[in-house]
């Protein structure tokens with residue numbers, strides 16, 4: 047079926063059904079600036095203008111747009127090497143990070159400025175309120191719109207020199223905070239139009255602080271591919287057209303813990319348009335660990351592409367490749383799975399208790415510390431003697447903290463496309479942060495030598511660690527091998543929440559021995575960390591937690607004792623800060639509480655104990671950093 051759509055002032059006959067989303071219709075016609083974020087319009091990444099109004103094309107049917115004027119960012123592009131004033135302002139102000147939400151922001155700005163040529167900062171922020179951006183913090187996009195407004199009003203707009211670079215040490219040493227009402231750095235509230243930023247004195251002050259004059263560092267620099275991103279030109283994994291591409295969908299577990307007794311995909315395979323259905327019965331059982339880590343991946347290698355056991359809601363059960371996403375979805379419903387439900391455990395402290403359900407009872411996973419107690423790793427390191435230290439201390443404090451599970455939520459979900467190239471190499475184009483690890487890790491799963499695999503990592507729409515994983519690349523690889531066709535798999539937003547990765551929840555107990563003068567004397571950090579159903583980054587993230595927790599303040603005696611537990615939670619992985627945020631959140635709470643209890647100034651208490659340049663970090667070598675010094679370390683596991 048074709049639909050007559052007027053896009054950017056031109057009439058098109060788009061091959062799409064009236065019930066397809068406008069998003070899929072526009073992307074099938076090559077308007078790649080319109081991006082998928084979720085099926086419910088929550089991210090705003092699929093925003094377009096319809097009769098000048100900003101609408102989410104992922105919650106609008108293509109048929110509803112017939113007879114209306116649709117605008118995408120491609121329509122703003124005045125020509126090669128030319129930019130629309132709004133695009134120019136976004137490039138100049140550096141208002142683009144991943145660039146995934148940029149086209150939507152530019153259209154929101156166009157709609158606003160068409161109604162209000164001289165908006166306030168609050169009005170600009172309101173215009174952006176339906177567009178989630180995970181990286182910019184909106185500071186520079188707001189500046190960009192105010193700047194574009196000045197351009198469109200025909201005003202003289204001075205060169206952009208960006209927010210002032212504040213040399214914190216200069217202020218600490220030289221002067222009280224300057225009296226001025228200029229722009230705040232933290233996405234503050236009193237941004238003025240670009241004309242006024244020129245007069246701000248403090249940039250000069252900073253430059254005279256002995257910081258060497260630089261040509262690039264500390265100066266605004268245009269992003270190398272800013273033009274591509276501000277024009278919505280193809281940049282991301284999904285921005286390609288491949289002849290004969292099949293669409294994959296994942297069947298995931300509705301149960302937190304279950305054995306798969308049998309799976310019957312015959313009906314699904316018989317559905318017209320279905321080319322392959324893969325699951326544990328027809329995919330070779332090759333053990334791996336999905337964490338994108340340097341070679342060799344730390345043990346345990348506790349995963350396989352498709353297992354006859356599921357260990358969290360969202361765990362893989364099967365995958366289908368079909369002529370369309372709709373056919374693949376329908377085929378999923380025809381796959382019959384016979385489950386034996388097992389008791390589940392979600393709390394890391396409960397999981398290590400005797401009698402807890404055993405998450406990994408298979409016999410082909412090596413190097414689990416104690417599978418019978420769901421203990422993947424037991425990491426211990428000590429410098430000095432903390433118990434002796436507590437006995438010597440004047441005050442001893444013991445407090446517990448909990449850090450819960452959070453998701454990285456990049457606006458672009460995980461997506462991967464694979465095909466055979468003309469040299470019969472398997473190409474995997476994927477939204478990943480670890481292309482080289484992916485290539486090395488996927489090879490044994492696909493039974494292919496590394497040299498016959500090419501991984502392409504275009505721009506990604508946000509990562510924050512969640513794409514530091516070999517997450518779905520083996521699935522598209524298996525399906526391309528099974529069908530001989532290009533295969534595309536994109537996770538939905540709920541699959542991204544359930545089946546990708548998160549931050550590690552941790553139960554943390556600090557015990558601190560403090561001398562009467564406020565000197566830290568003995569610090570013990572005990573953690574039970576939750577790695578969910580699989581180990582992935584369990585060892586390395588928690589090791590960093592210990593390192594950051596016990597290397598931020600000087601202290602004679604320090605001990606780190608961490609148990610990493612399996613549970614039936616969705617799987618944590620790498621997340622920005624990689625174990626550091628859990629450590630510093632709990633540590634700084636502890637420091638405040640000790641200072642309050644000892645009636646000490648919290649800053650002076652910290653200053654007295656904080657690590658200074660040149661100080662030793664004796665626990666670091668015991669936690670994998672630098673060469674070993676004194677202190678003892680009972681190796682993990």
Ligand code: FES
Nearest residue numbers: 144145147179180
């Ligand atoms: S620049 Fe906004 S999501 Fe990346």
